[in-house]
Amino acid sequence: xxxxxxxxxxxxxxxSMNRLTVGKKNEGLTFVAEEIVRCAHEILEENQKxxxxxxxxxxxxxxxxxxxxxxxxxxxxxxGIRQVVKLEDPIGETVSMKMMPNGLQIGQRRVPLGVIGIxxxxxxxxxxxxxxxxxxxxxxxxxxxxxDAIHSNMAIVRVIxxxxxxxxxxxxxxxxxxxxxxxxVREFMRxxxxxxxxxxxxxxxxxxxxxxxxxxxxxxxxxxxxxxYVDESADLDMAVNIIVNAKTQRLGVCNACESLVxxxxxxxxxxxxxxxxxxxxxxxxxxxxxxxxxxxxxxxEIAGEAGRGAIVPATEEDFGTEYLDKIISVKxxxxxxxxxxxxxxxxxxxxxxxxxxxYESAMKFLNEIDAAAVYVNASTRFTDGFEFGFGAxxxxxxxxxxxxxxxxxxxxxxxxxxxxxxxxxxx
Amino acid sequence: xxxxxxxxxxxxxxxSMNRLTVGKKNEGLTFVAEEIVRCAHEILEENQKxxxxxxxxxxxxxxxxxxxxxxxxxxxxxxGIRQVVKLEDPIGETVSMKMMPNGLQIGQRRVPLGVIGIxxxxxxxxxxxxxxxxxxxxxxxxxxxxxDAIHSNMAIVRVIxxxxxxxxxxxxxxxxxxxxxxxxVREFMRxxxxxxxxxxxxxxxxxxxxxxxxxxxxxxxxxxxxxxYVDESADLDMAVNIIVNAKTQRLGVCNACESLVxxxxxxxxxxxxxxxxxxxxxxxxxxxxxxxxxxxxxxxEIAGEAGRGAIVPATEEDFGTEYLDKIISVKxxxxxxxxxxxxxxxxxxxxxxxxxxxYESAMKFLNEIDAAAVYVNASTRFTDGFEFGFGAxxxxxxxxxxxxxxxxxxxxxxxxxxxxxxxxxxx
Numbered sequence: 001x002x003x004x005x006x007x008x009x010x011x012x013x014x015x016s017m018n019r020l021t022v023g024k025k026n027e028g029l030t031f032v033a034e035e036i037v038r039c040a041h042e043i044l045e046e047n048q049k050x051x052x053x054x055x056x057x058x059x060x061x062x063x064x065x066x067x068x069x070x071x072x073x074x075x076x077x078x079x080g081i082r083q084v085v086k087l088e089d090p091i092g093e094t095v096s097m098k099m100m101p102n103g104l105q106i107g108q109r110r111v112p113l114g115v116i117g118i119x120x121x122x123x124x125x126x127x128x129x130x131x132x133x134x135x136x137x138x139x140x141x142x143x144x145x146x147x148d149a150i151h152s153n154m155a156i157v158r159v160i161x162x163x164x165x166x167x168x169x170x171x172x173x174x175x176x177x178x179x180x181x182x183x184x185v186r187e188f189m190r191x192x193x194x195x196x197x198x199x200x201x202x203x204x205x206x207x208x209x210x211x212x213x214x215x216x217x218x219x220x221x222x223x224x225x226x227x228x229y230v231d232e233s234a235d236l237d238m239a240v241n242i243i244v245n246a247k248t249q250r251l252g253v254c255n256a257c258e259s260l261v262x263x264x265x266x267x268x269x270x271x272x273x274x275x276x277x278x279x280x281x282x283x284x285x286x287x288x289x290x291x292x293x294x295x296x297x298x299x300x301e302i303a304g305e306a307g308r309g310a311i312v313p314a315t316e317e318d319f320g321t322e323y324l325d326k327i328i329s330v331k332x333x334x335x336x337x338x339x340x341x342x343x344x345x346x347x348x349x350x351x352x353x354x355x356x357x358x359y360e361s362a363m364k365f366l367n368e369i370d371a372a373a374v375y376v377n378a379s380t381r382f383t384d385g386f387e388f389g390f391g392a393x394x395x396x397x398x399x400x401x402x403x404x405x406x407x408x409x410x411x412x413x414x415x416x417x418x419x420x421x422x423x424x425x426x427x
Numbered sequence: 428x429x430x431x432x433x434x435x436x437x438x439x440x441x442x443s444m445n446r447l448t449v450g451k452k453n454e455g456l457t458f459v460a461e462e463i464v465r466c467a468h469e470i471l472e473e474n475q476k477x478x479x480x481x482x483x484x485x486x487x488x489x490x491x492x493x494x495x496x497x498x499x500x501x502x503x504x505x506x507g508i509r510q511v512v513k514l515e516d517p518i519g520e521t522v523s524m525k526m527m528p529n530g531l532q533i534g535q536r537r538v539p540l541g542v543i544g545i546x547x548x549x550x551x552x553x554x555x556x557x558x559x560x561x562x563x564x565x566x567x568x569x570x571x572x573x574x575d576a577i578h579s580n581m582a583i584v585r586v587i588x589x590x591x592x593x594x595x596x597x598x599x600x601x602x603x604x605x606x607x608x609x610x611x612v613r614e615f616m617r618x619x620x621x622x623x624x625x626x627x628x629x630x631x632x633x634x635x636x637x638x639x640x641x642x643x644x645x646x647x648x649x650x651x652x653x654x655x656y657v658d659e660s661a662d663l664d665m666a667v668n669i670i671v672n673a674k675t676q677r678l679g680v681c682n683a684c685e686s687l688v689x690x691x692x693x694x695x696x697x698x699x700x701x702x703x704x705x706x707x708x709x710x711x712x713x714x715x716x717x718x719x720x721x722x723x724x725x726x727x728e729i730a731g732e733a734g735r736g737a738i739v740p741a742t743e744e745d746f747g748t749e750y751l752d753k754i755i756s757v758k759x760x761x762x763x764x765x766x767x768x769x770x771x772x773x774x775x776x777x778x779x780x781x782x783x784x785x786y787e788s789a790m791k792f793l794n795e796i797d798a799a800a801v802y803v804n805a806s807t808r809f810t811d812g813f814e815f816g817f818g819a820x821x822x823x824x825x826x827x828x829x830x831x832x833x834x835x836x837x838x839x840x841x842x843x844x845x846x847x848x849x850x851x852x853x854x
Contacts, residue, residue, distance in 0.1 A: 015771065015795075015797070018794075018795065018797075019794065019795065098816065100814075100816065104805055104809065106815055106816075111797075113827050113828070114797070114827060192638065196826075196827050196828070197827070197828055211619065211642055212642050215638055215639050217644065217645070217647075217826060217828045218644070219828070220644075235850075238850040241850065241852055242850065242852055245852035245853060246852075249852070249853055344442065362847075366845050366847075367445075367446065368442075368445070368446065370442070370445075370538075370541070370843075371843065372843060372844060373843070373844040373846060374843060374844070374845055374846065375846045375847075375848065376846070376847045376848060377847070377848045377849050377850055377851075378531055378846055378847075378848030378849075378850070378851040378852075379851065379852045379853050381852070381853040382531065382846065382851070382853055383844075387527075387853070388533055388844070389525065389527065389533075399623075399644060400540050400541060400623050400624070400841035401540070401623070401624055401644045401646070401828065401829045401841070402828045402829040404841055404842055404843060404844075405842075405843070405844045414827035414828070414831055415831055415832075416797075416798065416799060416800070416801060416831060416832070417799060417800040417801070417810075417815070417831075417832045418793050418801055419800060419801065419802045419803070419805055419809065420789075420793075420802075420803045420804070420805075421802065421803060421804045421805030422804050422805075423662075423665040423668065423669065423804055423805070424804075424805040424806065424809070425668055425669055425672035425673075425676070425805075425806045425808070426672060426676055426806050426808035426809055426814070
């Protein structure tokens, strides 16, 4: 099917979804969850084809694992949809209906965005997740998944469409681009007449491609060069605890800590303690000149022991790198001002944390750091739709427009002004 | 100065503006208003150069008028800035700080967007207006005005920068691109590292160019193919009143009505009455086949009388045209459903109004029309930041992301999450 037809079908579905009650939407989602479980066998069969192709193409096993579905993982997908059923539907609420001096009543009503395009990489669970969030908020979705997962994605979408059809709901609420070629995705990114917003989900390369080539409005998600700053007055145990958690609790995620900034006045004690703890987790530390010196003792301790991390000199490039790995950079700063300047220069606008006992430092950091989430005395790993209490997440926005930080259902909505009069004209 | 330097200067100014109190910002704006009045002579002299160039180039007098400043118009510009001083500053408010089960406090704080780029056409008053709104919300602005107004714009910006400098405020809070070439504006639209959002203000061509070429997030403003739908049950006097107001009160604006849809059951009486009233205002009516027939009588009445408008057959193209002129298209619909389909197909997502006495029709129209502002029994001309009570307007958004409808100060802000903990880590 041509892209324009896909777009038109999505737009038509969106128009009718705008009129669905939340009861009807929840009924549809619940049935979709059941059908996904019932058709697990069919989905797993198709998933096997993707896995086989991936192995034949020599894909790394860690990536093959991300691609792989099991009966249990399909159960999780269905459970994820049931969780979305339980969330409150934001659509239809009219906030602050005001009475104007001329008698006009003006209110702002929450409405779906319309048609959402999602461009993602190889994880097939995103297919059902994204659909559930879009459907709950009355949006039609057009998915462009990675070519690696095409068989799995097509199977999941087939099951969802059949379930919607059976319930008398618009099946074009979800469509998948079966053609995953570069030309098609580029055309997709310029389908302004049919798509209201594009959300890329994936690595830095994917996001950059979408931002640079899309004429449809984009919500930029994700890359996170996140910092923890250890202030002069920091509680050292707390700092070590937070840093180890932020770096090692999960490596490949955007809210993991990639870089430390340590106040020089605290560095003599803090650097060895932090390095020792990180090295015990096998982390390689890329230290600026002063930090390297402060870490000298630890360097000796770990010398020659396998799996005990490493301490090496940092290059300028390290401070701008999102490792997504057991690596962290360390910079020493002479003041909180220098730390804030450094962080605001190198960060990607994701999550930044200060460890401090000082009120002024805490307030300064909260006020002056420019990022989606700014923390005092907590791990950056909390930047997440579930941890923030949204009950779901479509991604983490690192841009300032529309939505910033973890995006729940509200990020998938727009508003319209509704105005009720009795014949008012403008003088 | 190279674009990158301009971007970097704006970003640095934005970082320091984030820390200005509202008192300091208002003091700066008040002084800018005074200085604009004091330096009126200098601005008018430069404006004369633009006017002379425009006349030499054969610019239409209506456009020369838009370009022209007078002592009075400069007074209005200063008064506009003083109005912005009086508005409440949305920056710094933290909304809904929640206490999470683990003791983390999570709140959302309103912050400036950062650096705003504004691309506009020849009206030099936009220069000061846009600055005032951006400055009040702590944003640095980079302006790219039309080449026609370059002398006027440079003079206004010079006065504003000098005033800021004198008050110890960052003068790079406002910068103007002196190079108005196409190549420079294209580069400007791809300055993602320095610009957080671009707002084009002007005609359809300008907006299309920005949407198609910008990689910086854009807030699409304004073209308005606005409709009034006359329902079967409409009060005919009210309909005539609203239509005449929406079409003729001001012609060249985006919230003017460009197209009518009339229920067939009302058309026999409504079409002649509406056509008669519009023709009395010199409006040319482009009617579909049925409307043309219903208007036959009026066509005879006005035949041969100068300045009495005209009634001509519409082409398909008419229904998609924003005339910004004394022209209107008319379509007859057999049902409200057909009317809604027609409007949702041809509209530009701006402002749409129904005239009706019927509750069901009113609700249906409010629910199903997809536009920034949907009216019952009122003129589309009310879609405006001042009429909506925002006290200011930077433009009217016709996209669904970030801001939709008239944009006041709030549209120039973003949020960041501030999170206060006491050592929390993620399990």
